[in-house]
Amino acid sequence: MRIEAAATYPATADEVARMLADPEFVRRRDAAAGALSSTAETEGDPAGAFVVRSTRSLPTDDVPQVARRFVGDTLELRQVDTWEAPGPDGARAGSMTLEVSGAPVRLSARLSLTPAGEGQATEAVQGDLVASVPLVGGKLEKAAEPAVQAAIRSEERVGREWLAGR
Numbered sequence: 001m002r003i004e005a006a007a008t009y010p011a012t013a014d015e016v017a018r019m020l021a022d023p024e025f026v027r028r029r030d031a032a033a034g035a036l037s038s039t040a041e042t043e044g045d046p047a048g049a050f051v052v053r054s055t056r057s058l059p060t061d062d063v064p065q066v067a068r069r070f071v072g073d074t075l076e077l078r079q080v081d082t083w084e085a086p087g088p089d090g091a092r093a094g095s096m097t098l099e100v101s102g103a104p105v106r107l108s109a110r111l112s113l114t115p116a117g118e119g120q121a122t123e124a125v126q127g128d129l130v131a132s133v134p135l136v137g138g139k140l141e142k143a144a145e146p147a148v149q150a151a152i153r154s155e156e157r158v159g160r161e162w163l164a165g166r
Contacts, residue, residue, distance in 0.1 A: 003107065003148055006124040007156035011163045013090040013113050013121040014047075017083065020113075020123075021046035025162055030056040032158045033151050036074065048085040055079070076101035081111065090115050096125065098148075104132040107148060125152060 009016050019025050026040035035056040044050030058075045078101060083094035094111035109127025116122040129148060 001129045002127075003109065003129050004124075004126050005149060005152040006122055007152065007159065008116050008120055008122045009156075009159055009163055010120060012119060013086065013092065013115050015163065015166075016113055016121045016123060016159070017046040017050075017086070017092065019159060019162055019166075020081070020083070021050050021052060023052075025159070026052060026054050028162065029155050029158045030054065033154045034058055046083075050083050052081045052083075053079070075103075083111070083113070090121075096127065106130055106132075 009019075011019070021042045021044075023040035023042055027038045030038035030040075033056070035058055038054065038056040040052060040054040042050055042052050055076060055078050058077065060073055060075055077098060079096065079098045081094060081096045084092050086092045091112065091114040094113070096107070096109045096111055098107040098109075099105070107127055107129045109125050112122075112124045114122050114124075
């Protein structure tokens, strides 16, 4: 299932990159999405190329029964965001992988962070959500898609709050 979303922030691409690389921001993002626990670590420097690895545990209360039998009472998500160094215009490209531990569900996406006018930047996500389960894979993908979109919207809200406080 195709996933596409974009968020525009009231900050430069450099400021947004620093936010995305900050482990404290990642933990706040995860907490706002309902995570029971969260970890984050960053390798590299947001002035250049960097990688953010995070894990979060989420309750499955809102997960349809067809999916709950694969994951149990909680979901453990592992996410890796890899960002390239910025180009001359401040834009950068990246990639994201998001996997559900113990379930054959994976989101692979291209990321971009581009200047969007005076003091603004847009982060875009374009990828594919795949559930590799015979007969019910499509149902799992459809069940997961609203949660993925909600997490992206939540990240945008938390990001705007984060940037306003800086």
